[in-house]
Amino acid sequence: MSVGEFSNKLLNAVAIGIVVGLIPNAILGEVFKALQPVHPIFSTFLALVGAAQSSIPVIIGCLIGVQFMFNAIEIASLGATLLISSGVVNFITVDGLPAMQLRGIGDLVNIILVSIIATILIKLLQGRLGSLSMILVPLIVVTSVGIFGYMILPYISQISLFIGNVIQRFTTLQPLLMSILLSVSFAIIIISPISTVAIAIAVGLSGLASGAANIGIATCCMTLLVGSIRAKNKLGVTVAIFLGSMKLFIPNWLKYPIINVPIILNGIVGGIVAYFFNIQGTPQSAGFGFSGMVGPINAYQFMTQAPLMRLLIILVSYFVIISISAIIIDFLLTKTLKLYQHHVFEFNS
Structure with a gap:
């Protein structure tokens, strides 16, 4: 198997796994949160869709196993390995007793790194263990690679910490420049393996x-939407992007760096829009864009205009302007400058 084929199989599994884990909370999270005062059951529902996000490492492991045609034991071992090395599981003490807590979706950079190592190891072990594979595959893969991934997690997490420190410096700049830089940064981060939510909260x-970070994420979404439609991807892919699954395009982003050009240009537009309309938010809402309407809902609460004017500003800033600019930028880069063709946005799984 070539390096390119190996990478495509693995990254496609990662992209789809992220979508599967994020979609329930992206669509229903804010609905359940709003319905919590109505009945306590909605608090449970909210926790459940949140738990689905924390299952992303396991989902990714299973999908990688399917891509490489692993057997059931190998798939289960890979899923368990990614779970314990992802950072999702946190060890705490409750009433003096050891317990585990699920938090977030894990460090995607570490998940990808560990999945590469574990997949190669499983491929090397295939056909060598005979009838003992049921015992030895989990024992070797989960303990060796899983513990190794857990041990290197603090060091791999420094990548996100470094990016967070850079983002922190942007917040000290002149407001318009800050808005543009944050919008562009989060537009790029949302399509990368780095978590925008984690960085926004950490900083x-x-x-x-x-608000600028949220608008930046929205600009990336609109850029990918236009590219996906022009590339004639299946409807499900385009809808998934609109619902906030920009990381579906991680394989394309890594394979075709030219994708960053329209993302950056539209991110600049987003930064200007955020500054002009004074879009605001909280650390908890900064990494979502309009996924689950988290960004728009928080922006609405910070506005002082009449309700209809607030809704109009949100519609114009989060959807209208950046979608028009995405179309114009796409036309200029593909038809006028001929910088790239729409095949860079084709999603192949």
Whole structure:
């Protein structure tokens, strides 16, 4: 198997796994949150769709196993390996007793790195263990690679910490420049293996900085939507992007770096829009864009205009302007400058 084929199989599994885990909470999270005062059951529902996000490492492991045609034992072993090395599982103490807590979706960079190592190891073990594979595959893969991944997690997480420190510096700049830089940064981060939510909370983005980050994520979404439609992807792919699954395009982003050009240009437009309309938010809302309407709902609460004017501003800033700019940028780069063709947005799984 070539390196390219190996990478495509693995990254496609990662992209789809992220979508599967994120979609329930992206669509229903805010609905359940709003319905919590109605009945306590909705708090349980909210926790359940949140738990689905924390299952992303296991989902990715299973999908990688399917891509490489692993057997059931190998798939289960890979899923368990990614779970314990992802950072999703946190060890705490409750009433003096050891317990585990699920938190977030894990460090995607570490998940990808560990999945590469574990997949290669499983391929090397195939056909060598005979009837003992049921015992030895989990024992070797889960313990060796899983523990190794857990041990290197603090060091791999430094990548996100470094990016967070850079983002922190942006917040000290002149407001318009800050808005543009944050919008562009989060537009790129959302399509990368790095978590926008984790960085936004770690840095404590609030006010205009949070709003600019949200608009930046929205610009990436609109850019990918236009590219996906022009590339004639299946409807499900385009809908998934609109619902907030920009990481579906991680394989394309890595294979075709030219994708960053329209993303950056539309991110600049988004930063100007956020500054002009004074879009604001909180650290908890900064990494979502309009996924689950988290960004728009928080922006609405910070506005002082009449309700209809607030809704109009949100519609114009989060959807209208950046979608029009995405179409114009796409036309200029593909038809006028001929910088790339729409095949860079083709989703192949």
